[in-house]
Amino acid sequence: VHTVARVREAGYQPGSSANGWDHPVSWCRDYDGGRSFYTGMGGTVSSYDETDFRAHLRGALLWTTRVSQADCKATITGNYKAERLTQANQPGRNDQIGEPHGLVTAPDGRVLYIGRGGADSSQPVVTDWNNPEIGKGKGEIHVYDPQTKKVTLAGALTVFGNKGGGDELIKVEEGLLGIELDPRFEENGWVYLHYTPHSQLNRDTRMAERRVSRFTLDLATNKLDLGSEKVLLKWPVQVHSCCHSGGGMTWDSKGNLYIATGDNNSSRFSDGYSGNNPEPNYKGVSFADARRTAGNTNNLNGKILRIHPEPDGTYTLPSGNLFTGQETDEGGGKTRGEIYVMGVRNPARIFVDKQTDTLYAGWVGPDAGAPSTTWGPAKYDTFAVITKASNRGWPYCMGNKQPYRDRNLPDPSKPLGWYDCNAPKNESPNNDGLVNLPPVTGNNIWYSPQGGAPDFPRDANGVPSYKQEEATYGLPWLKGGGQAAMNGPVYRYDAASGSGTKWPAYWDGKWFVGDFYDADQPRNAVLTDPKTQGDGGLPVHSESLKKIVPIGNDGIKNLMDWKFGPDGALYVLDYGRGFFTSDAKSALWRVTYTGGGPTPAADQLARGAQ
Known part of the structure; x- marks a missing residue:
C-alpha cells in the first residue's frame, strides 16, 4: 500500500x-x-x-x-527496480570501475564516475617514504553510456592516494576526490576534477597539493584530454597522517562552483572527541589540530568553498561568501574569500537544489562512541540545509550547538573551559587566521551510536550535561554505530519528461540522506520546514528508502554517492567490500520506477470529470 x-x-x-x-x-x-x-x-x-x-x-x-x-x-517498494550497470573488472585492470568515489550525470544521460586511487588488490602498494613512488596511484574517470550500455575509461590522473590501509600514519584518503561537469558541458565538454597530483608531493615535509582543475572531454569518443588542464585553485595539505579529504563539488543556478574540503586532520590524538590537540606535528605542521584547518579563517581545509569559474580557467569570488578575503587582524590578512562554509570535518558529498539555490551537505564526525562529561558529545555524523554563509562548528561545537572542551597547551590531556558556540575563539598556536570566529549555526540532522539528534539538559551557561541517561532523541528514525554520512540529492520531478523510469512526483522536493553503511544507519528521504531549515530546524518528515535502494551484501551495501539523472532514475555508486581498493562488488547501479502513471487512466475517468 x-x-x-x-x-x-x-x-x-x-x-x-x-x-x-x-x-x-x-x-x-x-x-x-x-x-x-x-x-x-x-x-x-x-x-x-x-x-x-x-x-x-x-x-x-x-x-x-x-x-x-x-x-x-509511489512508495510501494515492488514498483522500483535496482539494476547493476557495470560488470566486475577484468583481472588486474580497472576497465569498468576504479575505487568508487563520486559520480555526476550529464544532460544526455551519460554517467561519469571516478576512482579515488586505490588499485586492484593484486597491484603493489608503496608505503615507504624513502621510495619516490610512495602512494602513487591512478585516479580513473569512467563514462557509462546508457544508449550502448558500455563503459569507457576516459582517462586516469597520477595521484597521491594509494597507500592501502593501516593506522592513521600509514593510510591516506587523498587522490581523485570529486567530479563536476560545466553548466555548458554539452557545448564545451568541460569536466572539473578535484584531486591530489602525485607530482606535487614533497616527501621531506610530507606536504602535498590539492587542486581543482578543468579538463576537456571529447564528447564523441568519451576520452579526456589530460593535456587540456587548467588549474583553477590549489592549496597545501599535510599527508604525513591521514585523514579527511572531503571531495564533493556542485553548482548553483548562478554558475558558482561549490567545493567540499576535509579538515586534513588526524582522528587519533583526541580520543575521538574534538580534533583540537595542538600536538604532535611533523616539521612544524600539526596533524591533530582541526583549529589549524576547519576552525581557521585563513585555511581552505575543512570548508565548503564557493567560486565562480571563468572561461579562461580563472575564477572570481561571488558576493555573499563568509569572508571577503580583505579582513585583517593586527594588521595582516587573516581570511580567504573563497570560504562559504567553515567548521566542517569531512564533507564528502554536497548538493545544490537549483530550484532554490539551497545547499545541502553531510559530513562525517569524530570517533567517540559515547558522550563524555569531561570532553563533550559522542561522534555526530551530520547533515545540514545551508541557506547562507556560516560556521557549522567543528572542532568547537557539533549537533545543535553542543560544545566541546578546550584542551590547549601546555598539557593537551588536561581539560580547560567549554567552547562558546555563540562566540568561538581560535586560540590554537596553529592558527594563522582570525581569533574571533563567526557564531556557530546549528545543524538539522545529527546522529550518534545512541540515536538520532541526541540532546541533553543544559546548565546556566548552556553546557549540556552529556550524561547518557539524560539524553533525549529528536529524530527517532535515526541510529548510528559505525557511521559515515553520505549526503544525497533533492529530487525534482519533471512533468515534461517522457521518461518511463522517472521517480514519481511524490518524491518531489524530498532530500535524500544516507550513510556509507547499511545496518541501522540512515537511508531516508526527508522534508524540512523552509521557515526553520536554515537555522538548524529538525526535519518534519522522513521515510526509509532501504527497500527501494536495496541494502545487503548483494545490494547497494556501501553507499558512496547517489544522484538523479535526466531520465529521473537514481544512479548509485556502491564502494565495494574492501577499503582503499576496488573489488567485485564495486559497481554503478540504477534504481528506476516501474509503477506507471496516476490512476485511473484518462479514458477510465468518470464522465464529465476534470
Whole structure:
C-alpha cells in the first residue's frame, strides 16, 4: 500500500498502542482494477468540522469514484527496480570501475564516475617514504553510456592516494576526490576534477597539493584530454597522517562552483572527541589540530568553498561568501574569500537544489562512541540545509550547538573551559587566521551510536550535561554505530519528461540522506520546514528508502554517492567490500520506477470529470 498520512507520536502519549516513529493512519492502493482507500481518522463527530480532514476525505472519494486521478503507487517498494550497470573488472585492470568515489550525470544521460586511487588488490602498494613512488596511484574517470550500455575509461590522473590501509600514519584518503561537469558541458565538454597530483608531493615535509582543475572531454569518443588542464585553485595539505579529504563539488543556478574540503586532520590524538590537540606535528605542521584547518579563517581545509569559474580557467569570488578575503587582524590578512562554509570535518558529498539555490551537505564526525562529561558529545555524523554563509562548528561545537572542551597547551590531556558556540575563539598556536570566529549555526540532522539528534539538559551557561541517561532523541528514525554520512540529492520531478523510469512526483522536493553503511544507519528521504531549515530546524518528515535502494551484501551495501539523472532514475555508486581498493562488488547501479502513471487512466475517468 501507499501511505498517505502518518501519526506523529512525539506529540502525545501513545501508551501501549504506540507504533513508533513510523505510524501510518491512512493509506491507499490500486487493486484488481479498482481503488481502495483506508483512513483511521474520523472517529469523532468533531473530526468532520476540521477543514483538513474534510479535504482529505474528499480527495479519497474523488479518486475512488474515478472523478480525479491520483498516484497510490509511489512508495510501494515492488514498483522500483535496482539494476547493476557495470560488470566486475577484468583481472588486474580497472576497465569498468576504479575505487568508487563520486559520480555526476550529464544532460544526455551519460554517467561519469571516478576512482579515488586505490588499485586492484593484486597491484603493489608503496608505503615507504624513502621510495619516490610512495602512494602513487591512478585516479580513473569512467563514462557509462546508457544508449550502448558500455563503459569507457576516459582517462586516469597520477595521484597521491594509494597507500592501502593501516593506522592513521600509514593510510591516506587523498587522490581523485570529486567530479563536476560545466553548466555548458554539452557545448564545451568541460569536466572539473578535484584531486591530489602525485607530482606535487614533497616527501621531506610530507606536504602535498590539492587542486581543482578543468579538463576537456571529447564528447564523441568519451576520452579526456589530460593535456587540456587548467588549474583553477590549489592549496597545501599535510599527508604525513591521514585523514579527511572531503571531495564533493556542485553548482548553483548562478554558475558558482561549490567545493567540499576535509579538515586534513588526524582522528587519533583526541580520543575521538574534538580534533583540537595542538600536538604532535611533523616539521612544524600539526596533524591533530582541526583549529589549524576547519576552525581557521585563513585555511581552505575543512570548508565548503564557493567560486565562480571563468572561461579562461580563472575564477572570481561571488558576493555573499563568509569572508571577503580583505579582513585583517593586527594588521595582516587573516581570511580567504573563497570560504562559504567553515567548521566542517569531512564533507564528502554536497548538493545544490537549483530550484532554490539551497545547499545541502553531510559530513562525517569524530570517533567517540559515547558522550563524555569531561570532553563533550559522542561522534555526530551530520547533515545540514545551508541557506547562507556560516560556521557549522567543528572542532568547537557539533549537533545543535553542543560544545566541546578546550584542551590547549601546555598539557593537551588536561581539560580547560567549554567552547562558546555563540562566540568561538581560535586560540590554537596553529592558527594563522582570525581569533574571533563567526557564531556557530546549528545543524538539522545529527546522529550518534545512541540515536538520532541526541540532546541533553543544559546548565546556566548552556553546557549540556552529556550524561547518557539524560539524553533525549529528536529524530527517532535515526541510529548510528559505525557511521559515515553520505549526503544525497533533492529530487525534482519533471512533468515534461517522457521518461518511463522517472521517480514519481511524490518524491518531489524530498532530500535524500544516507550513510556509507547499511545496518541501522540512515537511508531516508526527508522534508524540512523552509521557515526553520536554515537555522538548524529538525526535519518534519522522513521515510526509509532501504527497500527501494536495496541494502545487503548483494545490494547497494556501501553507499558512496547517489544522484538523479535526466531520465529521473537514481544512479548509485556502491564502494565495494574492501577499503582503499576496488573489488567485485564495486559497481554503478540504477534504481528506476516501474509503477506507471496516476490512476485511473484518462479514458477510465468518470464522465464529465476534470
